[in-house]
Amino acid sequence: MAHGSTLHEVLVAVFQVRRPTLPCLHEDEPHQDGNASGSRSLPELCVLLWQRAMEPMAGHWSLPGGKLEPDEDLPTSARRQLAEKVDVRELSHLEQLSVFSDPRRVPGTRTIASTFIGLVPSPAEPELPEDTSWHPVARLPTMAFDHRTVVDYARNRLAAKLSYTNIGFALAPSEFTISTLRSIYSAALGYPVDATNLQRVLGRRGVITPTGTTAPSGRAGGRPAALYRFTDARYRVTDEFAALRPPT
Numbered sequence: 001m002a003h004g005s006t007l008h009e010v011l012v013a014v015f016q017v018r019r020p021t022l023p024c025l026h027e028d029e030p031h032q033d034g035n036a037s038g039s040r041s042l043p044e045l046c047v048l049l050w051q052r053a054m055e056p057m058a059g060h061w062s063l064p065g066g067k068l069e070p071d072e073d074l075p076t077s078a079r080r081q082l083a084e085k086v087d088v089r090e091l092s093h094l095e096q097l098s099v100f101s102d103p104r105r106v107p108g109t110r111t112i113a114s115t116f117i118g119l120v121p122s123p124a125e126p127e128l129p130e131d132t133s134w135h136p137v138a139r140l141p142t143m144a145f146d147h148r149t150v151v152d153y154a155r156n157r158l159a160a161k162l163s164y165t166n167i168g169f170a171l172a173p174s175e176f177t178i179s180t181l182r183s184i185y186s187a188a189l190g191y192p193v194d195a196t197n198l199q200r201v202l203g204r205r206g207v208i209t210p211t212g213t214t215a216p217s218g219r220a221g222g223r224p225a226a227l228y229r230f231t232d233a234r235y236r237v238t239d240e241f242a243a244l245r246p247p248t
Contacts, residue, residue, distance in 0.1 A: 007111040010077040011065035011147070013097070013154035014048040014088060016120040017171050017187045018134060043122070043187045045158075046134040047151050050086055052144055053131065056107050060144035061135070063151070064088075068114070078116045086132045093119040093170035093235060097154055105146045113146075117154045119170035122184060138190075159189050163244040165237050166207045169230035177215050177225040181208070191246035205238045206231055 019041060049061040064085045068077045074096060082088040097115040105111065120126065135141060137155050140148060161167045162185060171184050181202075182195040202208045209231045214224035 005109055007109050008068040009065055009111055009113050010068050010074060010081055010116065011063045011113050011150060012078050012082055012094075012116045012118050013063055013151050014082065014086075014091070014118040014120060015137075015154070015158060015171070015188075016046055016048070016124070016134065017043045017122045017184045018046050019043055043183050044136040044138065045155065045187045045190070046136050047140070047155075048086060048088065048120075048128075048132065049135050049141070049143070050129070050132040057144040061141045061147075062144045063115075063147045064132075065113070074114050075116075078118070082118065086126075086128060088118075088120070088126045088128075090120075090124070090126075091118045091170075092121050092233075093117075093167060095235075097150075097157060100146060100150065102146070113150070115150050115154070117157060119158075119167070121173060122171060123173045155190075162188055164240050164242045165235060166230060166232055167235060168202075168207070169233055170235075172230065175211055175213075175227045175229050177227060179225065181228065185244075189244060189246075193244070194247070201242075201244075205242075207238055 048064060050064055052058050052060050052062050065078075065081050066085065068074070072080070075094060078094060079089075079091075082091070095117055097117045100113040100115060103110050105113070137151060140151065143151070158167070168181070168185060168188075171188060172181060176184075178195050178199045182193050182198055185193045185198060199208075207230065208228045211227045211229055213227050215227055217224050
């Protein structure tokens with residue numbers, strides 16, 4: 001089918017590691033994986049979605065985004081869409097992901113999507129509109145158009161970059177224990193990470209640095225855990241051939 005015109009939109013997959021709450025489920029209602037909503041307390045990688053109010057696909061969940069304006073470059077449009085649509089104005093990292101150009105990806109006028117990945121650090125709590133919420137990437141709702149494909153692509157890109165870059169800085173607090181960092185990497189990668197190995201690998205590459213301070217002791221007491229920070233708060237490649245692998 002020939003298309004007489006083409007539109008260009010920008011979509012952003014915004015990720016954050018958090019302990020998700022799903023208000024659409026009752027406490028004793030099982031998730032798709034069979035677990036009750038209250039039983040899952042470990043942090044998970046979540047993506048920010050908003051619910052469409054208008055056709056096509058009204059009621060389905062979508063990535064934030066919209067039309068590229070004539071006077072915008074792509075990163076400017078991505079940041080504007082996040083600020084206007086879901087009131088997210090501060091990202092710790094934003095980068096272009098890919099272009100989705102299937103002529104049938106949306107009904108009506110052909111629309112090409114330039115997609116981005118955005119990261120929010122785990123302590124942040126953006127104030128979201130009522131039609132917007134965080135969703136675990138392991139249990140996504142029914143999504144509009146090809147937006148689930150975009151989320152899967154973005155999640156795989158993030159997992160790969162955690163192996164060979166310092167991109168973890170964009171998901172972590174400014175200071176953290178190794179235990180906290182392990183939970184963040186485990187959530188983002190989708191499999192358990194050994195804390196000792198993670199500390200050794202990231203320390204050897206100069207990705208993390210001890211602060212010389214410790215975290216407050218918990219209720220159980222014990223030796224306070226050492227605090228670390230990322231050496232750089234800007235994205236850089238640390239070992240282009242490295243790969244973090246799941247346990248065998």
